Every structure is written in C-alpha cells, then in structure tokens.
Amino acid sequence: MDSTDLSVLNTTIDWLEAGRRTALATVVETWGSSPRPLGAWLAIRDDGQVVGSVSGGCVEDDLIDRVRNGELANDVPELVTYGVTRDEAARFGLPCGGTVRIVVEPEPDLATLRILRERIASKRLTARELDTCTGRSTLRDATRGDAFSFDGRVMRTIYGPRWRLIVIGAGQLSQYVCDMALATDYELIVVDPREEFAEGLANQAITFRRDMPDDAILDLGVDTHTAIVALTHDPKLDDMALLEALKSPAFYIGAIGSRTNTAKRRERLAMFDLSQHEIDRLHGPVGLFIGARSPAEMAVSILAEITAAKYQVPIVQKRAIAQDDLAQRHDRLDAMSSACSV
Structure with missing residues (x-):
C-alpha cells in the first residue's frame, strides 16, 4: 500500500474515533494525464482539514468546499467528475485536458477501516469492495496479481504490500x-x-x-x-x-x-x-x-x-x-x- 494512502487511512480512523465527520474520496477513473493513480485516497474532515491527494492539488479545493458546505450526498457515496470539458480542465488545472472521476464516501465505516489497518499491519493483501449504491463495504483476501476495478457500482481497491x-x-x-x-x-x-x-x-x-x-x-x-x-x-x-x-x-x-x-x-x-x-x-x-x-x-x-x-x-x-x-x-x-x- 502506498505510504501516502496508509497515512490517509490512519488519519481517517483517528478523525472518526474523535467523532469528526469525515468523507473519504477515491480516484476511480482517469483519462489523459493524471498525477494520481487509481485507488488514490483523500480524506476530508468536516472543518476542511485534509490528508492525501486525488489530483496532486488540482481539484482538492473544490472537493473540500463541497464536503464542508454539504453539497454532496450525506447517506450514500457519490460519483464526482472533473475535467469533462476543456474549460473545466483549465479551471481545475488538470494537465493536457485530463479527466478524473472520484467516488466520495460521506460516512466510511470505522469498524471496517480498523480491520483493514490490522490486515495491512500483518502484511495480508486485502481487497476492499464498496457498493456505491448502498455505501456498504466488505473486506476479502486478495492476491498480488489483483488490481483496482470499478464497474460503475462496485469499487474494488487492493491494499497491503503488492x-x-x-x-x-x-x-x-x-x-x-x-x-x-x-x-x-x-x-x-x-x-x-x-x-x-x-x-x-x-x-x-x-x-x-x-x-x-x-x-x-x-x-x-x-x-x-x-x-x-x-x-x-x-x-x-x-x-x-x-x-x-x-x-x-x-x-x-x-x-x-x-x-x-x-x-x-x-x-x-x-x-x-x-x-x-x-x-x-x-x-x-x-x-x-x-x-x-x-x-x-x-x-x-x-x-x-x-x-x-x-x-x-x-x-x-x-x-x-x-x-x-x-x-x-x-x-x-x-x-x-x-x-x-x-
């Protein structure tokens, strides 16, 4: 697991344990040039504090505003797209007219994230599957050959030392x-x-x-x-x-x-x-x-x-x-x- 994303996981758990509302954003699709890989994480606390990155700084400010102002769904994950048009790509600073799609979880499950951290610490490769229609996430064993996937409904991300x-x-x-x-x-x-x-x-x-x-x-x-x-x-x-x-x-x-x-x-x-x-x-x-x-x-x-x-x-x-x-x-x-x- 990328060291940056492990920091996101640890900080997200800390914020949730402290009773802070925290949204978790994950890169699920990119077109053109993209500074962050599929599965990259960004955690956004209710007061606008963040850890991690989904675009290298291009769209984070807009995501922070949306979360802080309550513009995104509050009960189930929401798919957000940036850079569809040339003007939007220029506005958000996406290189070469790139496009990025991000799944934002308004209420990530604390218990699941705790178990995920324990599995990573024990060097167990783990797949986290998120149903974006219900917000329910599950953990499964993974193999080194497994890769990130998103079919429009289920997001499957691989964690641990691949x-x-x-x-x-x-x-x-x-x-x-x-x-x-x-x-x-x-x-x-x-x-x-x-x-x-x-x-x-x-x-x-x-x-x-x-x-x-x-x-x-x-x-x-x-x-x-x-x-x-x-x-x-x-x-x-x-x-x-x-x-x-x-x-x-x-x-x-x-x-x-x-x-x-x-x-x-x-x-x-x-x-x-x-x-x-x-x-x-x-x-x-x-x-x-x-x-x-x-x-x-x-x-x-x-x-x-x-x-x-x-x-x-x-x-x-x-x-x-x-x-x-x-x-x-x-x-x-x-x-x-x-x-x-x-």
Missing part, C-alpha cells in the same frame, strides 16, 4: 535500500546468516531471516511481483542467492559489484545449471549510473533501477562514462560498501 523486495545482506547499504523501499510500497525481507549481523535491521516493518539465502528464496515462493538484490559483497552468499533467484519469475534480480567482479560472477554462475538466458537476467553492476559516492546515493540508484524494471521502462542509464572509468568507480563503491558492512 510488491516484495528480498535483500541479501543486512549491512549499511541494505539499511538505506530498505528505508527507501518501505516508502515505495514494498514488503521487505532481509536474509543474512552471518553472526555479525545476527540482530538484523532495527525496523519492525522488515522481516529478518537468518537462514541461507538459497534456502530462503526457495521457501519464500518468489513470484512476478518480487525483486531480489544481493548486497553482501560475499560471493559465497550472493552467488547462492542468485543460483535460485535467476531460475525464479522475479521481475528484477541484481547484485552489487564492479564490472570486473560481475564478469567473474557470470563465469561462476555458468558452471551451474543455469542457462545463458537466465544468467543474462542479472542486473550487474547493480543500479543506474548517477555518480553515486555514498551508500545512501547507491541505494537511490538501486531503487531507481528496480522501479524501472517494475514498470518495464528501458534501462539505459548505464553508459554515462567511459568503460574503464566506470569499472574503477564501481570498484571504489564496492570497497566503500564492504567497509560500511563491518
């Missing part, structure tokens, strides 16, 4: 990668059997496992919504993970290392039961080239590459400097990462 990132290694670089991944809707699993990292990463949102990387990947049931990145800089651990990861349907598989070390890794992997096609799936050196010099900047480049793979965007930011300079820079970053991990 994407998963498995990180091999619990060093400093892994900490930065995990912090950024948590903010971008990933379920985080860190695997590191080394004694010096027995405490794992100090974040309750991260699942820490001390088994061997290959065993963990087999046990976790990798699917097409999973990314795997090996960051220990120890071939014995990273290679073990890659041997199973490259045979899985994971949408991204990467490993830290310079071009020289990556070439040696590919040679080692070819000695096992991996096809050339499977070995070619490996992203290495890991991350986009952005001139990163610190572990935090390296984490930015890694998450950027994973994001590109997630949305099937061509990965081209690997060629910004000469081959020899790039290899030397990655060797320096490798040394830096190793130093930060001890």
Whole structure:
C-alpha cells in the first residue's frame, strides 16, 4: 500500500474515533494525464482539514468546499467528475485536458477501516469492495496479481504490500535500500546468516531471516511481483542467492559489484545449471549510473533501477562514462560498501 494512502487511512480512523465527520474520496477513473493513480485516497474532515491527494492539488479545493458546505450526498457515496470539458480542465488545472472521476464516501465505516489497518499491519493483501449504491463495504483476501476495478457500482481497491523486495545482506547499504523501499510500497525481507549481523535491521516493518539465502528464496515462493538484490559483497552468499533467484519469475534480480567482479560472477554462475538466458537476467553492476559516492546515493540508484524494471521502462542509464572509468568507480563503491558492512 502506498505510504501516502496508509497515512490517509490512519488519519481517517483517528478523525472518526474523535467523532469528526469525515468523507473519504477515491480516484476511480482517469483519462489523459493524471498525477494520481487509481485507488488514490483523500480524506476530508468536516472543518476542511485534509490528508492525501486525488489530483496532486488540482481539484482538492473544490472537493473540500463541497464536503464542508454539504453539497454532496450525506447517506450514500457519490460519483464526482472533473475535467469533462476543456474549460473545466483549465479551471481545475488538470494537465493536457485530463479527466478524473472520484467516488466520495460521506460516512466510511470505522469498524471496517480498523480491520483493514490490522490486515495491512500483518502484511495480508486485502481487497476492499464498496457498493456505491448502498455505501456498504466488505473486506476479502486478495492476491498480488489483483488490481483496482470499478464497474460503475462496485469499487474494488487492493491494499497491503503488492510488491516484495528480498535483500541479501543486512549491512549499511541494505539499511538505506530498505528505508527507501518501505516508502515505495514494498514488503521487505532481509536474509543474512552471518553472526555479525545476527540482530538484523532495527525496523519492525522488515522481516529478518537468518537462514541461507538459497534456502530462503526457495521457501519464500518468489513470484512476478518480487525483486531480489544481493548486497553482501560475499560471493559465497550472493552467488547462492542468485543460483535460485535467476531460475525464479522475479521481475528484477541484481547484485552489487564492479564490472570486473560481475564478469567473474557470470563465469561462476555458468558452471551451474543455469542457462545463458537466465544468467543474462542479472542486473550487474547493480543500479543506474548517477555518480553515486555514498551508500545512501547507491541505494537511490538501486531503487531507481528496480522501479524501472517494475514498470518495464528501458534501462539505459548505464553508459554515462567511459568503460574503464566506470569499472574503477564501481570498484571504489564496492570497497566503500564492504567497509560500511563491518
């Protein structure tokens, strides 16, 4: 679940528990350019306070006025459309003449929202189905392949971590990668059997496992919504993970290392039961080239590459400097990462 929408859920529950009338707005359809995805949330309190966004700021003011002035239905959800005409698109600041349709719930059910939050906290993928004719909402189990839908009456929104990132290694670089991944809707699993990292990463949102990387990947049931990145800089651990990861349907598989070390890794992997096609799936050196010099900047480049793979965007930011300079820079970053991990 998007971190922004989780904040909306928490705040909505707080407002309702405090006895404040709160409307919940959800993006259900868009045409043209739209800054917010389907299912994005905006909560509007009776005094005009808001949290979240349904248009990046284009139509929020009008929605706030409608809710505060009682212009929307008070008993059942209402469908509101913005930007149907060129004039309206210009009035509400919708880019490129875009159009957005929003379902506004005047009385979201507090008990249902509480259960939804509990399910998200326990990492259970959940579908919330809202009947816009009655206002009744129900919760059901969902799968990673499920998506938002709206048929004109029933709105079905998916909550919980739909994407998963498995990180091999619990060093400093892994900490930065995990912090950024948590903010971008990933379920985080860190695997590191080394004694010096027995405490794992100090974040309750991260699942820490001390088994061997290959065993963990087999046990976790990798699917097409999973990314795997090996960051220990120890071939014995990273290679073990890659041997199973490259045979899985994971949408991204990467490993830290310079071009020289990556070439040696590919040679080692070819000695096992991996096809050339499977070995070619490996992203290495890991991350986009952005001139990163610190572990935090390296984490930015890694998450950027994973994001590109997630949305099937061509990965081209690997060629910004000469081959020899790039290899030397990655060797320096490798040394830096190793130093930060001890």
